[in-house]
Ligand SMILES: Nc1ncnc2c1ncn2[C@@H]1O[C@H](COP(=O)(O)OP(=O)(O)OP(=O)(O)O)[C@@H](O)[C@H]1O
């Protein structure tokens with residue numbers, strides 16, 4: 001996996017975290033976003049740990065502070081590489097609008113704590129690209145204030161192990177979260193994704209779509225939990241797990257769950273686990289495509305709507321990385 | 335006259351059940367053959383075996399295509415060499431765009447023919463031009479393969495693909511079924527436009543109405559996996575009027 005090339009020389013603002021430590025200078029970026037030492041920010045009182053659910057008082061890492069009213073100027077990229085753990089706290093100030101792109105690889109372990117303040121809009125795009133034998137573990141917690149919006153796109157296409165968990169709490173009325181994701185478990189790989197969304201107040205909206213692919217003896221797991229508190233009337237919440245199994249030894253376990261205590265809600269959830277369509281492969285071969293091309297197109301067709309949610313130049317790079325992964329996976333059908 | 339396809343004593347089965355029981359069939363360049371026959375007689379099976387559907391097992395006989403052993407080639411090799419099957423039931427392939435699918439298909443066919451590859455612009459132009467052959471709405475070619483297409487649109491899409499690939503041997507399996515009167519005329523006219531002295535067409539159909547447009551040189555009746563009668567276009571008219579009973583009774 002040529003992961004470094006995914007983000008290289010593309011973006012003005014890059015925060016590089018390697019071996020658990022931030023290697024980029026702290027300070028105010030030209031874009032106006034502040035990148036600070038999380039430990040120092042907590043000790044100086046500049047940051048209240050309570051503002052981020054689950055953040056420990058002795059956390060070390062990086063604080064990314066998006067000022068109130070900020071308007072996106074390009075993208076901020078955060079690369080988390082090498083071995084070792086680190087926390088990243090993100091504060092999206094009132095009414096701000098920003099996009100963050102994360103690239104994880106190596107044996108990174110990371111806790112991400114996000115606070116999306118009133119009326120803010122935060123787009124998170126993340127790519128997981130660990131090499132074979134490596135293991136990445138990321139745990140993300142987010143809280144979203146009234147009328148705020150967080151839109152997350154997760155693409156996991158590494159050749160190693162990935163363990164990703166997300167817990168998002170909708171804490172202010174009219175807040176919204178959308179999370180689209182994809183994990184690909186090739187031969188010998190294990191991928192697990194857990195997504196929990198809590199509707200704590202009325203009139204919020206959530207939409208989770210997670211797609212999984214497994215080939216060879218790859219193993220994938222999706223755990224979904226949609227929780228709607230008693231008071232959270234007029235909740236609109238959707239959760240979908242769609243999976244594609246290639247070959248007899250590949251496995252994906254999916255467990256989408258609902259816990260709903262309010263009575264006036266619109267919720268749905270569902271899970272599918274399907275196989276490659278052999279009739280479609282035959283149809284495409286009858287038009288001259290090789291079996292590999294036919295499988296590749298079908299697999300690409302399954303994952304592309306997620307990958308297409310990356311914008312700009314990054315979309316092309318992620319697509320190319322995904323194509324390589326797809327190519328490797330469709331060889332492991334039997 | 336150049337021979338395109340010669341089938342001798344073809345036997346084929348699926349899951350151990352014999353469906354084709356000794357078929358002899360010859361197609362020369364420029365010809366149109368119609369294959370008729372009651373439901374379940376093996377027409378689609380014959381088309382599938384010629385196309386190389388791996389689900390069927392050939393248990394006897396020979397097939398030569400342009401002088402080479404067709405049975406030794408896999409599905410895509412046959413397709414690239416110019417064997418085209420318009421499916422009785424075209425498959426929906428969600429997420430796979432018509433353009434991406436056809437781009438690969440055309441590239442493989444051109445590779446085989448030793449033609450230079452098309453630029454994106456040339457390819458798109460070709461998509462537009464060939465879409466006109468069957469009046470296929472350009473919106474449809476922008477969608478996923480057959481996804482959400484109506485029955486008639488799927489059949490038009492088959493002939494659109496035929497126009498894109500310019501095959502030498504086209505087998506159209508009930509391409510007329512599901513078409514309204516206007517669409518039938520459009521599709522049949524489209525097929526006729528694609529005819530050249532160097533290619534050949536085999537139409538599988540139940541109805542004379544298609545053969546009013548695509549006039550066959552030969553009509554064959556398939557029954558229980560064998561061709562029990564061949565004739566000229568008047569045979570189709572007779573079958574339309576009288577059905578198959580007289581023929582089947584004679585066969586018994
Ligand atoms: N996968 C299969 N398994 C078992 N039998 C099959 C299979 N496919 C086809 N057959 C049988 O083979 C016979 C011929 O089928 P085929 O589809 O070739 O008929 P057809 O002449 O095209 O009929 P129609 O006019 O209805 O399209 C039928 O009896 C059918 O049930």
Ligand SMILES: [Mg+2]
Pocket residue numbers: 377378379422507508
């Ligand atoms: Mg049939």
